[in-house]
Amino acid sequence: MSKLAGSMTQFGRKPVQFDFVASTGRTATTFLASALNGFGGVAACHEGYLDGDKAQDALLPLINLENAQAFTSPGAAARAVAEKRSQQVIAGAAEAAGAERLIDVAYYNATLAYALLSAHPSARMLGVIRDCASFVRSATTLTGEDPLPVGWADPAKPMSQREMFIEMGRIRPAKQSAAKAEWKSWGAVRRNVWLWEETNLLLCAAKDAFPERVSLVRFETFAKEPSAFWVHTSAFFQLKASGASVPAGRAGSVNKKPAGYQIGPQETWAPGEQAAAQKSQHVINERATYDC
Amino acid sequence: MTAELSMGKLCTVIEDGIKAASPAGELTENVTEASKMGAPREWDSLSFVAVFNAVSEAFNVELEYDDAIHFRDVKSIHEFLEEVMAA
Numbered sequence: 001m002s003k004l005a006g007s008m009t010q011f012g013r014k015p016v017q018f019d020f021v022a023s024t025g026r027t028a029t030t031f032l033a034s035a036l037n038g039f040g041g042v043a044a045c046h047e048g049y050l051d052g053d054k055a056q057d058a059l060l061p062l063i064n065l066e067n068a069q070a071f072t073s074p075g076a077a078a079r080a081v082a083e084k085r086s087q088q089v090i091a092g093a094a095e096a097a098g099a100e101r102l103i104d105v106a107y108y109n110a111t112l113a114y115a116l117l118s119a120h121p122s123a124r125m126l127g128v129i130r131d132c133a134s135f136v137r138s139a140t141t142l143t144g145e146d147p148l149p150v151g152w153a154d155p156a157k158p159m160s161q162r163e164m165f166i167e168m169g170r171i172r173p174a175k176q177s178a179a180k181a182e183w184k185s186w187g188a189v190r191r192n193v194w195l196w197e198e199t200n201l202l203l204c205a206a207k208d209a210f211p212e213r214v215s216l217v218r219f220e221t222f223a224k225e226p227s228a229f230w231v232h233t234s235a236f237f238q239l240k241a242s243g244a245s246v247p248a249g250r251a252g253s254v255n256k257k258p259a260g261y262q263i264g265p266q267e268t269w270a271p272g273e274q275a276a277a278q279k280s281q282h283v284i285n286e287r288a289t290y291d292c
Numbered sequence: 293m294t295a296e297l298s299m300g301k302l303c304t305v306i307e308d309g310i311k312a313a314s315p316a317g318e319l320t321e322n323v324t325e326a327s328k329m330g331a332p333r334e335w336d337s338l339s340f341v342a343v344f345n346a347v348s349e350a351f352n353v354e355l356e357y358d359d360a361i362h363f364r365d366v367k368s369i370h371e372f373l374e375e376v377m378a379a
């Protein structure tokens with residue numbers, strides 16, 4: 001009997017297939033979770049909330065502060081998974097949703113990827129990678145409260161308590177690192193270039209460690225060629241048809257930041273910011289092996 | 293003025309921090325040694341930052357974001373402060 005089946009039997013539950021999607025954020029993850037939730041037998045969450053519905057109680061224990069800690073400590077990542085994404089937790093959530101399998105779509109899955117794939121021997125990860133410049137433009141606002149604070153705000157921007165709490169859980173350079181030494185001098189653009197590269201390097205590392213269970217896809221495919229994206233994703237996750245062969249809607253059309261982008265195109269950034277973005281984009285271009 | 297660390301004082305500081313950030317200004321239950329985020333329910337992501345700042349000010353400790361992970365329950369905050377204030 002497999003370890004999975006054994007642990008589920010102990011709690012009187014059927015084995016549950018757990019899979020997850022990871023990205024930097026700003027990759028239409030809410031839409032993606034909702035679309036995945038439409039497949040037969042699947043309960044799909046966006047950051048722990050079933051179908052991304054934050055008016056309801058979360059289906060999975062919420063993760064925020066653990067994200068930053070997991071980035072600098074593999075042990076902390078393993079503890080977070082043991083506490084909040086164990087096989088028992090996943091089985092309980094699937095049972096509560098009346099589903100036979102569960103998919104969580106979340107930014108924190110990048111830092112937890114190795115621990116999740118280790119703790120769930122049958123889990124698969126879909127990593128979605130967006131191009132650096134458009135991520136940075138969409139990741140933050142320069143003024144006013146950001147309703148979707150995915151990336152670092154400008155250090156001078158006043159923040160709400162909600163923004164501050166989310167920021168506490170965001171990955172940041174480790175103490176003694178070169179980036180840490182420069183961090184205070186960086187504005188939002190440079191900080192989010194760093195965030196983009198580090199997050200996507202985690203996705204690449206997960207693919208290196210678990211090549212059979214990790215698939216990297218371009219966000220641009222998701223946005224511009226949804227049929228190709230869903231054919232690949234359905235096969236990779238072994239999803240049952242939901243009636244429609246391709247979920248309605250294009251990711252690109254549902255991923256607009258409500259207040260619009262406050263950061264201009266890459267060519268308007270400071271020379272150092274442009275150079276950093278180009279360097280980071282090159283790093284990921286060299287490192288990532290895409291399946292779609 | 294810096295407060296001496298005690299469990300009772302810490303609970304009071306946390307409770308006042310949550311109240312300050314809560315629209316109603318009252319809690320569904322008192323903060324005790326067993327309290328954690330979500331219990332009382334007003335101790336949520338919004339009041340978290342108020343608690344973090346209130347503890348920093350009351351016990352005169354400089355906190356960084358990396359310390360936030362210790363602020364999810366009273367016992368962990370107490371253990372963290374004991375360690376920091378003894379250093």
